[in-house]
Amino acid sequence: MEPSPAVARILDGMVDLHCHSGPGPFPREFDHVEGARDGDRIKMRAFVAKSHHHSTVMDLQAARRSFEGIGTQVFGGIVLNNQVGGINPYAVEMCLRMGGKIVWFPTFSSRRHIEFQEEALAGGFPRSTVELTTVPVLLHDAQGRLRPEVGQVADVVAETGAVLNGGHLHPDDMAELFAVGAERGVEKMVASHPNFISDLTLEQGVELSRRGVFMEHEVGMYLPNDHPHFGIEVLLEWIAAVGVERTVLASDLGQLGRTRPVDAFIEVTTALLDHGVAEKDARRMLVDNPAHLLGLD
Template identity: 40%
Template sequence: MTAADTMNRPDPAQIAEILQGAVDPHVHSGPSIAPRALDHLDLARDLSQAGFAAVVTKDHDYSGVTCAELIRAHNPDLATRVYSGIVLNNVVGGLNPYAVEHTAAMGGKIVWLPTLAAENHLKWEKSSGWQHPASTQKIRPASAVPLADEQGRLRPELLDILDVCASTGLALASGHIHVSETKVVFAEAKRRGVERLIFTHPEDIVGATFDDTLEIANMGAYVEHSLAFFLEGSKFRNRSTEELGAFIDLVGPERTILCSDLGQVGTLTPLQGFRQAVGDCLGLGYGAAAIRSMVAGNAAAVIGLED
């Protein structure tokens, strides 16, 4: 190894310092019907040792708010606060305002619009070859959860959910719906007083261009990028480090959230993902303050940790 190679390597101490107070708002720990590499408690212990402030667990099939409450209540020594949310897929009844209200009442932080049950996702599956790891083993395949009626009007249940988000402060994330649907739903959400909006991984599944992404950011949404798609060593990688930089530059670090979207078997752990991502961002030329916004401050703001 040459002296130049050593100088270009990310400094582990600097990476560790930047990650103090970090927040992962989108992570797939278990228990889950799909195989997971670690459970919610193991994740919290892992992130606590690294100084993370909070994590929001996400499962496509259930609201994890009761698990999060148990972990918080019985592990007061953990530095990382564990939260969860709800994804509006078939298992929770799709567009179910009652389930969203319960999630908010139990301290949930995010409601995701349909993912595996999004009409857009089901179309994408057919061309991508991807399939939910458990769909043919334990549960029936997903069926579409439409957001609008045949006349294109947003369904009353969805409007009810937007009102719940507005009144409780839940963040609304776009999930796997198409970018064209995201624009319509987010515009209505804003009209109804929803203040916390998250555009989920424009880099994959949702059909977004750079222009789309910028338009949604200009609506006041944070743009959340899944590190799983960008990191060398991730089995989900389909984008380069340079492309991550282009996405960040598009809306600026002040509107960008980096989440792991990890926790699956056979790939990087969420903590490994964050450490590698911080090193990649340093290599791209971003300063410590900008990176800290993307891995900590922006996520903390959108889930209400600063309230």
Template identity: 25%
Template sequence: MEKVSLKGVIDMHVHSLPDIRERAYNDFQMMEAGIRVGARAIVIKSHHGTTMNRAFLVNEHNKIVHKGSNNFTMFGSITLNNAIGGLNTVAVETGLKMGAKVVWLPTTHAANQLRKNGKTGGIECLDNGKVKEPLKEIFKMIKEYDAVLGTGHLSPEEIFPVVDQAKSMGLNKIVITHPEFWVVGMSHDDQIRIVKDYNVYLERCYAQPMGGGLYKSNLEDNLLIIKEVGYKNVMVDTDGGQVENPNWELALEEYMQYLADNGITKEQLDVMTKKIPSMLLGLNK
């Protein structure tokens, strides 16, 4: 199979500095990596608050340094963890007004993640099986600002009612955040069912942390789910930026090349790496 090209790709889940943990690139280095490979856009994510303000500065820096010679755009997001007060409607509205394109439900501070790690507490999105009222208000804002809902590190038992509520309120830009991640733990049957029932997008990522600095490749399982669910509902992202994994652009190239070498066509790759994220980010308008 011929070598894949990263020209025009969009990755909607990448981590960079500043952060609490070490990352391979800072925001400006991530921008330069994107420009080098001809990427169209990257969404930077932090477990500790917001990144839309960082994305704004990156884009201004790009204009000054590169003087309009590329069409790369950095986008920001907001993650509903403890640093912003969990299901904080004021923080979400502020983030969306400042340009956040993705709202992630709790990740590292989700009650599900704490339970999986043998701890108690954490942020709950459900109350007796029903979506909490602040989250309904957040869903209204996500729809109003035409942003994307990411399900974070919730469990399947939480994801299904959350997605059901979101869809009932008119949200169509819903991404199931790395369902293969062991903390999330969605089976293939779960992933097939949620796509069939709600027409959401599965975000399938390069690798997942197993603890102790060790990462497990998701590539073989990603290929299987693409064949089971169909490429039109799968988005190829890296969740990259870790020092333990290859640099972002190398991880994405390896991921895409693996799919291409195993029967995924260029047209199918374009849907998963360009068309779906472009639609989600409103770049088609």
């Protein structure tokens, strides 16, 4: 898909905070290098490679020579699922001090995700190619007290200037996590696809945004011909309520057989312009805000 001149202007320099390039136990449409090469089609500035199972920092360091001549940068991060030991400050420390940019709290290991497993699979969430053990990774102990590891992770995120992401937590847990992060000096916080799995209400999203949290909406959920979760009017409603100042658009793509991120960004950006979103506002959500979160501005 080729962008119109207006869409090409908007996407020039864009940053994707949520790209599922491979390798990993979930089958992927492309690897990190292929994703970066494809990003050059629209002059993408950077994307963050997200694996639900491991820190992607080592992947990228091992492949660093393969990125020579490619303009799109790729950064790593870590998701605190079972495969990295859950809420593991030691794994977070290594990831971030070796250049990682985002720490996602549990996704498929969160109690919320496990409760919504059938919905997630029906919505296109991939199945692992190998058998993996999944048990709930919880923020609280049996007495309901916040686990000390939560604060320890927040401390490392604050120290390194990284992004704290709420993963697939329950809205109440997510709000508590972000409160802990703010208390401990975390300045960059993001809620991914707030209206899917975590299933925040619009009012809850607005309240978090007032506390400094960015709402990250995934263009991969607004493709009418590829596993659509919502119509474009839902995205417009969230943008209007939260404001472009606290909204980020990412892809959450890379699943086998699905639209590539570049084409999804072209399609959804075109739809936003068709529905009256100003070019400067689209750039704020696609370029300026995510660049700020990664410390690229």
